[in-house]
Structure formats: structure tokens, C-alpha cells
Amino acid sequence: MEENWQxxxxxxxxxxxxxxxxxxxxxEQQIHALRQTPLCQFRTEDLRLLIGRGIALxxxxxxxxxxxxxxxxxxxxYYPGDLLQSVLNVDLSFWLTNRPLWQxxxxxxxxxxxxxxxxxxxxxxxxxxS
Numbered sequence: 025m026e027e028n029w030q031x032x033x034x035x036x037x038x039x040x041x042x043x044x045x046x047x048x049x050x051x052e053q054q055i056h057a058l059r060q061t062p063l064c065q066f067r068t069e070d071l072r073l074l075i076g077r078g079i080a081l082x083x084x085x086x087x088x089x090x091x092x093x094x095x096x097x098x099x100x101x102y103y104p105g106d107l108l109q110s111v112l113n114v115d116l117s118f119w120l121t122n123r124p125l126w127q128x129x130x131x132x133x134x135x136x137x138x139x140x141x142x143x144x145x146x147x148x149x150x151x152x153x154s
Contacts, residue, residue, distance in 0.1 A: 030087070034059045034080045055079065063087060068107050069100035076110040081118050085111065085125050092129075096136045097143065105145045108132075112150040119153055126153060 035041060040059075055077065058070050063083065071088050074080060088111050097104040111129060119126040133140060133147050140147060 029083070030064045031062050033062055034074075034083065037063075037083055038080060067100075068098045072100035072102075072107045072110045075107075075114065078115060078118075081114060082122070085114070085118075085122070089125065089128055092132060096132055097139075105140070105143050108140075109145050112145070112147055116149070116153060119150070130154070 029037060051073070055074065058066070058074060059079075061070075066087065068091060071084055071091065075084050075088060088107055091098045092108055092111070096108060098107045100106045100110075129150065133151070137147075
């Protein structure tokens with residue numbers, strides 16, 4: 025990735041100019057605003073929301089991994105570990121084409137397997153790619 029990429033917005037990184045619809049619901053408005061926010065300003069909930077929608081995964085999964093490296097149970101607005109659960113639910117085709125990122129998350133699961141199970145975080149679908 026280019027230098028200082030975390031200081032840029034998704035619209036800049038993806039060379040897009042997202043436009044907000046006048047009929048957008050609250051979540052769509054939030055996504056539009058986040059696309060124009062520098063990645064370094066993203067909260068855990070922002071990552072959880074966009075990753076959950078499959079948006080800009082090549083940029084957001086590495087950011088999520090940084091957060092998960094510090095705390096595997098990083099929490100957005102819902103529960104401890106909701107960021108990790110969002111990452112685990114990413115479309116499997118992304119992981120097939122991004123094996124090094126998959127391997128990092130796989131190791132995170134192995135290192136925290138008992139606590140993940142205790143917290144009810146479902147890893148089965150993700151681990152199908154083993």
C-alpha cells in the first residue's frame with residue numbers, strides 16, 4: 025500500500041467519489057460520511073460496520089487486524105469481540121485471495137480459542153478454509 029494510506033479516506037484510496045442519496049437511511053448516511061473520513065480516525069465501530077457490509081476490505085481488514093492484535097475482543101457498539109465476528113463473517117472469496125491476512129486471523133483464533141468459545145464467537149465458517 026502507498027505511504028500514509030491510513031491518513032487518506034476510502035474515496036481517495038479507491039479513486040471513487042461516493043455521493044449521498046437524498047433517500048439514504050441513517051446507516052447509508054453514516055457509511056457515506058465514513059468514506060470521507062481519514063482511516064486513522066476510524067473507531068472500532070466504524071470498522072465493524074464497514075467490514076460487515078463488505079466495504080473496502082483490502083484497506084479495512086489490515087486496520088482491523090491492528091486493533092485485534094492489541095485486543096482480540098475489541099468492541100464496537102454491540103459486544104466484546106463484535107469486530108472479530110465481523111471479520112470472521114467476511115465473504116470467503118476475500119480470504120481465498122488474501123491468504124496472508126487469513127493466516128493472521130487463523131493464528132489469532134488458535135491463540136484465543138478457549139476464550140472465543142466462552143464468549144460465543146463463531147469461528148466455524150472462517151475455519152472452513154483451513
